[in-house]
Amino acid sequence: MKNRIVIITPFYPIKHRKDLFEDTKAVHYLLKEFADDNDILVVHSFMHGFKSAWKQLKRVVPIKLKYKDYLYIDDYGNNVLFFENLLLFPKSIKTLSYFSKKHARLLKQFCTNEQYHPEIGVVHFPTYYVDFIRKFDAFPKSIAIIHSFDIKNIKSRASINYWKRHFDKFDAIGYRSFVIKKEFEELMGIYEKSFMCLSGIPDNFISIRLTQTSYNITDKINLIYAGRLDKNKNVAKSILALNRIDKKIQYSFNIVGDGEEKKHIEELAQNIGVADRIIFHGKVSREKTFHLMESADIFLMVSKKETLGLVYLEAMAAGCIIIGTRGQGIDGIVVDGENGFLTDSNNEEAIYKTLYRVMTLSPTEQKRIRDNAKETVRLLSDVSLSKEYYSNICSVIQEDK
Known part of the structure; x- marks a missing residue:
């Protein structure tokens, strides 16, 4: 039986949008070995930084009312909902509530109309999506995948108690490098359910x-x-x-x-x-x-x-x-x-x-x-690490079943 997995990330290939800053295809590569056998929905929630956000304002706002206006298919055959957020204030990671609310509503609309009932949400860069996750609030289980920018955000935005409350809601924590794991645990403490989420090469x-x-x-x-x-x-x-x-x-x-x-x-x-x-x-x-x-x-x-x-x-x-x-x-x-x-x-x-x-x-x-x-x-092939990534997701899905 196919697992229904939602992947949330600010970076993912969108072929028809060459204008987007594409920092990495790492999340795309991580899906390589299990996309065919599962029902994956990618929520590519892109962040336009302050320098470009105001230029994009007229094109992005108002947000359209139908999810199909944002729906694409990736190279693996996965559904991709492509949303755009505008960081309208300098050095800010917080988007206006307007974007989180509308995007959460569009995701719910997709799930209802497509009869898609996610078993888990896997959130890359989780410090970007506090409001969005709170407004969607429909994942039976969830995993936070910590990147280097999350460490920076934890150190510079809000209090440790604020972030502790945020991360305590996740069922597991994944770390994109050993250094990130060390820094996160020094700040937030050790989480019982955690794993390494490394990337590999062909x-x-x-x-x-x-x-x-x-x-x-x-x-x-x-x-x-x-x-x-x-x-x-x-x-x-x-x-x-x-x-x-x-x-x-x-x-x-x-x-x-x-x-x-x-x-x-x-x-x-x-x-x-x-x-x-x-x-x-x-x-x-x-x-x-x-x-x-x-x-x-x-x-x-x-x-x-x-x-x-x-x-x-x-x-x-x-x-x-x-x-x-x-x-x-x-x-x-x-x-x-x-x-x-x-x-x-x-x-x-x-x-x-x-x-x-x-x-x-x-x-x-x-x-x-x-x-x-x-x-x-x-030991770091993209095939083996994609399988390991999927194995860790399945482990969280299966808990308490």
């Missing part, structure tokens, strides 16, 4: 055999970054740190991706005299990005905030030695000096020292790190 990436030879400072070292070009990704600080590397060490820094920070990054590289070492590839496919990683030696991404970062895992599978951010999502999967390296994303000196350390590794050390990284990602 088996065909994992199965690639490593072919790279070692690099050395007498040859050109090939570095790569892949991701959105925004302030959070900290690419400018990476370039400043690279500029401190001894000029005798030859390197190229491949930047894969696009975003609002691109012009600033280009100007910075020009102003400090390293533009000839920076190669911009623009936004390319996931497969093309992986091929570029296979040709690279070092993957450098020191984001300020990162829930997990599948791109780290893909770089590890491709044979890159990775440099990530200490205390963010990859910390716990990467152990500094064992299967990759971690540094302080806020400290240019620390990034420089880590870069120099990695660039001057001996061939023996390079091989050890790469082999350990490859062994780490063998």
